[in-house]
Amino acid sequence: MKSIYIILISIALFAYNNAHAQRNLTLHSLKNTPQSMQVNPAFRPKTNVFISLPVIGFESFSCTNNGFALNQLFTADATDSLILNNKDDFFSNMPKNGYVNFQMQNLLLGFGWKWKKNYYSFDITNNFNYEFDYTSDWVKFLFQGNGGSLLGQRANFDGLGLQISDYIAYGIGYNREINDKLVVGGKLKILSGISNVRTKNTTFGLTTGSDGLSFALDGSANVNTSNSAVFFDSTKTDAQKMTSFTNSISKFGNFGLAIDLGATYQLNEKIALNASVIDLGFINWSSGIKNYQIKPFNYAFNGIDVGSYLKDTSNVLTTMTDSIKNIFKQTEDNTKYTSALATKFYIGGTYKLNKYFDLGGLWYNEIVRSTYRPALVISSTVHVKSWLSATINYGMYARAYNNLGFGLSLRGGPIQFFVLTDNLLALPIFNMYGSRAASASFGLNLLIGKGKKPDATPSVQ
Amino acid sequence: MRFLICITLLTFLTFTSCKKLELDKISSSFWNPKLAAPLVYANFQVKDILVKADSSGVIQHNNGVLSVVYNTEFSSLNAASFVSLPDFNQSIDLIPASVVAIGSIPSPLNVIPQNVSYTSTDQQTIDFPTNNGAELNNVIFKGGALSVNLTTTLKHDIEATISLPDFNVNGTPLTKKLTLNYNGNIPNSTTISIPLNGAVADFTANNTGINKIRINTDSKITGTGLDVVGNENLSISVNLTGLKFKSITGYFGNLDVAGATDSVSLDLFKNVTKGVFGLTNPTVKFIVNNSFGFPAELTINDLHTKETGTGSINSMLPNPNKITLNYPTLAEKGQSKKTEIILNKTNTSNIDALVTSVPKYFYFGAGAKANPNGKTANLNFIEDTDSLKVKVEAELPMEGYAYGFELSDTIDANGSFKDIDNEINALLFRLEVTNGFPLDVTAQITFLDANHIPIKNNLGNLIKLLKSSDAVLSSGNLDNTGKVISPTVTTTNIQLTSTDIPYLKNAKYIVIAGNLETHNGKSKSSIRLYDDYAISFKLGMQIEGGVKIPSVN
Structure with a gap:
């Protein structure tokens, strides 16, 4: 059994170690936390000053596999033992192009203060994004090999790719109460890229003959790297490698800019609306660059030519190796490149049921490399005096309809602690294996000063 | 409010009651991928096959056959070993009777006065011995030597000239002069040696016979004033040794x-x-x-x-x-x-x-x-x-017929199947042959253990990949002259099942046996192998793996 756990954890880690784009859907409902400005810069804490403590101020993790949940991996065989799911509907229900991603956000420092109708803030965050893009045929190939239902077909690996990036964002935020109903806000983020790997325009395929007596490989790809492949470059000294790395951090060797924009509008006493655009920006990767281009190739293999081998035993394998090398030609360069951030759009609204309860709705949109990834959330939030807020929500995203979010904020004196997840069911005590998305965030803030009166935007004093 | 709470709880229960993953039910071999891969292929002309099958033979073709x-x-x-020239030796006594007669005169009158000379001449024709009755007429030598030795016990000065008139060295008949001056010691002798490389010899004694050597000698005894006893000798010996010929003319017999x-x-x-x-x-x-x-x-x-x-x-x-x-x-x-x-x-x-x-x-x-x-x-x-x-x-x-043509080869498996039961659930080899030969072939593959005993499964059945009647090649299509006009394609699946696989780990040898018959060979229909006949085959493998979860302790 121990082995099974290890393998499952490995699969989980594999799946969840590749990700991109943190949604923070539940954070959107906990507007009493300063960190809610991460999802809409027009949200503002009710206190005059807040300080997010270093390291523990805000830690957020999320991972998603939109193709399948772990419990879909298996199916029962005739003896009721579980084996890998090779059923047709498993693969047909999978998206043609799926992804698994992981994002981590660490608030290194954050603070803000209110000045009349303005609210100023500053924060430094580390953002780590990891995403692996796969195809249903790729999963099928892993599960079945090429001798199963892929026999006689081209296993389509087009779009197979890897995106990894780590950058630090220095954010200067500002929002202003325009009138009693409208608040607008924005944040300018100066980005310092640390490391990046990305594949682009990948097309790979493996076509196996229906008789199994031949196969053909085709494909092409571009790979850009910054401060990653260079560490494996034997022509560079350790000092050169480290210089490249430290320059990226200290001298903005990989410079980027992004903005967040947001607004809230109190339609009437019961209804409030909000909208925001987050991470509209780019990073220009210039440091420690190593790019690879795999030229389009098409290689057919019918086996080793025994005829040639019998005639000349010395050169057959060498000739074959040489021809393969010629086919899989790869070029390298050090050209700078630019990558866009995954931009997110939040459009939401709340309806105040009574003194304690809000009902909310949120339409989340994300554009990742020309791919649109939406989410719909309905939520209910309870406010118990000024020391407790809790929210629960139901979300539909990542092709999954069993996402139940939960968040809790507690305040004792000037200390505010909060914890939240976009999918409570992904916790091990519930239905971890049946979930496609998991997330967890927590934070600790120091809140100083009281606000004058309840704000148009729901928040906690 | 209660309604909302109920809905929330109901939703929560619904979601958490989804299909659970029971880890303890996961099979230890939960992953059984099937891999299909081409292994080898080849296109052979008939000549390639014949050369490979027979490295000692030379392939020729006549009008394509x-x-x-x-x-x-x-x-x-x-x-040189069946016509050899043996060594030859001949000794000739040269002392004249007149000198012998002086020895019969009573002393002190039996002396040869100083500066008084006696001469004699000798001509001899001697048979040269040959092996196996060979008859020599002429010989050109490329090696060997003629040595002449002059010996005497006379206490007087001697001068002798020897001639072999039928031996020409550098175009001149061979003549040599030998001189012995008395020096107070007897016997007194001298020897000369003449190399015969390039010498031309006539063994016909001027066309009067075969295997003949003519030797002429002239000798002169000049007195020193000393006595003669009468039993002294004066002789010359002729030796031919180490003879090697460049060419011989004659008759060598029925060799x-x-x-x-x-x-x-x-x-x-x-x-x-x-x-x-x-x-x-x-x-x-x-x-x-x-x-x-x-x-x-x-x-x-x-x-x-x-x-x-x-x-x-x-x-x-x-x-x-x-x-x-x-x-x-x-x-x-x-x-x-x-x-x-x-x-x-x-x-x-x-x-x-x-x-x-x-x-x-x-x-x-x-x-x-x-x-x-x-x-x-x-x-x-x-x-x-x-x-x-x-x-x-x-x-x-390559024209004729064949049937019951059995071929067999044993290959050392060399431990290839040692771990097969741990990793493989099923194995399929697929052989596709496009046959342009007028040949039908059936084949069978069996396995032997280290003691060359055929391996059987738990049912007692011999493990074999093909039945002996399985055709792996079918003859190409022939016209009415017996020439192949189009090839045939035969696909053979060679399958190892999970029943047999565990027993293969004991396999040490693989025996491949085939049976070949030319098209209608049993009817003695004659076929020809033309140099444009060709055969091609592709061998691929489909393997179902049984990837086991490694145990962790």
Whole structure:
């Protein structure tokens, strides 16, 4: 059994170690936390000053596999033992192009203060994004090999790719109460890229003959790297490698800019609306660059030519190796490149049921490399005096309809602690294996000063 | 509010009651991928196959029909070994009677006064001995020496001149003078040696005989004033030693000049355990190249094939079995003359069964004799480099029929199956053959353990990949002349099941046995192998893995 756990954890880690784009859907409902400005810069804490403590101020993790949940991996065989799911509907229900991603956000420092109708803030965050893009045929190939239902077909690996990036964002935020109903806000983020790997325009395929007596490989790809492949470059000294790395951090060797924009509008006493655009920006990767281009190739293999081998035993394998090398030609360069951030759009609204309860709705949109990834959330939030807020929500995203979010904020004196997840069911005590998305965030803030009166935007004093 | 709480709880329960993953039910071999991969392919022309199957044979083709030719060669004895020149020694007494007579005079009158001379002359014709009755007329030497020794017990001065008028050195008859001046010691002697390299000798004594050497000597005794007893001697000896010829003219008798019994391995059949063959037009050629200058005759005294396994012999009888060989005339001295003898169905009985019953070796015995009809008007001649070489070719045109042609090969598995039960659930080899040959082949593959005992499964059944009746090659389509006009494609699946796989880890050897039959071979329909016949095959493998979860302790 121990082995099974290890393998499952490995699969989980594999799946969840590749990700991109943190949604923070539940954070959107906990507007009493300063960190809610991460999802809409027009949200503002009710206190005059807040300080997010270093390291523990805000830690957020999320991972998603939109193709399948772990419990879909298996199916029962005739003896009721579980084996890998090779059923047709498993693969047909999978998206043609799926992804698994992981994002981590660490608030290194954050603070803000209110000045009349303005609210100023500053924060430094580390953002780590990891995403692996796969195809249903790729999963099928892993599960079945090429001798199963892929026999006689081209296993389509087009779009197979890897995106990894780590950058630090220095954010200067500002929002202003325009009138009693409208608040607008924005944040300018100066980005310092640390490391990046990305594949682009990948097309790979493996076509196996229906008789199994031949196969053909085709494909092409571009790979850009910054401060990653260079560490494996034997022509560079350790000092050169480290210089490249430290320059990226200290001298903005990989410079980027992004903005967040947001607004809230109190339609009437019961209804409030909000909208925001987050991470509209780019990073220009210039440091420690190593790019690879795999030229389009098409290689057919019918086996080793025994005829040639019998005639000349010395050169057959060498000739074959040489021809393969010629086919899989790869070029390298050090050209700078630019990558866009995954931009997110939040459009939401709340309806105040009574003194304690809000009902909310949120339409989340994300554009990742020309791919649109939406989410719909309905939520209910309870406010118990000024020391407790809790929210629960139901979300539909990542092709999954069993996402139940939960968040809790507690305040004792000037200390505010909060914890939240976009999918409570992904916790091990519930239905971890049946979930496609998991997330967890927590934070600790120091809140100083009281606000004058309840704000148009729901928040906690 | 209660409604909202109820809805929330209901939703929560619904979601958490989704299908659970029961980890303890996961099979230890939960992952069974199937991999399909091509292994090898090949396109062979018929010539490629014949060359690979038989490295000793030479592939030839005649109007597109292929033949395998086996050949071997044997040579005559070395020319110097069957006509040799023995050493020769002849001693001649030169003391004149008048000098002997002085010895009978009572002392002190039996002296030869100082400066008084006595002369004598001797002419002799001596037989030169030869081996095996060879008759020498003329010899050109390339080695050897003539040594002449003059010895006396006389206490007087001696002078002798020796001539061999029939030995020419540098164009001049050989003459040498020897001198002995008395020096107070007896016997007194002197020796000279003359190399014979390049010397030309006539052994006919001026056309009066054969094997003759003429030796002329003139001697002079000049007195020193000392006595003569009467029993002194004065002799000259002539020695021919280490004689080597460059060429000889004469008659060498009825000598055996070449002879051999040899065998040729017919490697085309080396892996064949049994079978019936009919090659319709085999031939055996004897190709003789002779530079000896005398009549010779080749006698074929043995011709048969033998099957190694059964020892059965197929003898062939050429008629005639004695063949007169061509040889160069004196004017063609130094040239080689070729004689070709072809044994086929017209002159050799039973030759069409040359390879019937799967022979492995072709045996022959032959010898050549000089002057089979005795002495003729023409002289024999020989040079030291002359030879008689006999090349024997057995040519097997690939034209005929075969059936029950069994091939077998044993391959050392070399531990390949040691871990097979741990990693493989099922194994399928797929063989696709496009056959442009007029051949049908069935095959079977079995496995042996280290003691060469066939491996069986738990049901007691022999583990085999193919049944002996499984066709892996089907003959190409033939026209009415027996020539293949289009190939056929045969796909064979060779499958190992989970019942058999665990037992294969004991396999040490793989035995591949095949049975070949030419198209309608049992009906003795004749086919031909043309040089444009080709066969191609592709071998692929489909393997279902049983990836086990490693145990962690």
